[in-house]
Amino acid sequence: MKSQHIPVPILTERLIFPPVTQATSEGLLAVGGDLSADRLMLAYRSGVFPWFSDDSLLLWWSPDPRAVLFPNKLKVSRSTRRLLQQDRFRVTRNHSFTEVITHCARVDRGEQEGTWITERMLQAYEELHKLGHAISYEIWEDNKLVGGLYGVDLGHVFCGESMFSLVSNASKVAFIHLVRDLETKGYSCVDCQVYSEHLGSLGAEEIPRETFLKLLTSSE
Incomplete structure (x- = not known):
């Protein structure tokens, strides 16, 4: 057919x-x-x-469906909890947006060829960052940037765009700090766009697009 x-x-x-x-x-x-x-x-x-x-x-x-993570459903493994209790990483917010998005564009993603974070995208999200709409979380080890993420902040929903890690678990630590911050601020969800096993291990799930659209408008 x-x-x-x-x-x-x-x-x-x-x-x-x-x-x-x-x-x-x-x-x-x-x-x-x-x-x-x-x-x-x-x-x-x-x-x-x-x-x-x-x-x-x-x-x-x-x-449709849409992948989202509700902050109160965040999953943190026992090993990750132990990692978070150590002083190995330092976490900052909006400290090095340009460096984060540049690393996200350059990181090797295995079978995926090239990157969707093109030069046009870099410039566009830099502008969103200057306007206060795009934010980043950075992970530092020995004063070196080793992981992070960035996305678009709608004030009640955070639209995740990309993460990177130069050392094991760095992006996961950034994501956990982001979600915990969002929960304290009463955000309804993190938009993960498309489901993956990695995101699922952190608590992401798929919901109907119609439900997601209601989340976008419910707190505006």
Whole structure:
């Protein structure tokens, strides 16, 4: 049986996205547009995110189901708890955003070829950071940056973008500190976008996209 071809809308200069229910079965919603701060923030507030390679058009996604982590469901293994009790790592927030996103772009991810964090993406998220929308967590060992993560802060939902580790467990420590901070501030969830076994081991789960959209609007 042949798969049905569904045309994907092409964005113009207008700051608008199609309804997410129009996304393909893989979650692709639209192509084109730009990476302006206004469009990116509209995307995240609408349950949409950019993900593309350096040689492609801008691709905008809204998968169903959606992977999220509710802060009160964070899973921390016994070995990780012991690690957190040590003085091995120092954690900072928004100390070295540029270094974090650059490491995320360059880190070797095994079978994955290239990176979706292109030069255009780097510049776009640097601008979001200057505007206070994108934040980073850094992990230091002996005053050297060895891990971290960054994402977009919507004030009640944190949209995780990428993590990196130069030493074992560094990104996991960053993620745990982020989630614990979000829980104390009453955030509803961390948007993990697409489920993976690694995220699942930390407590992430899949929920219907419709449920996720309600989380995005419930605390605005």
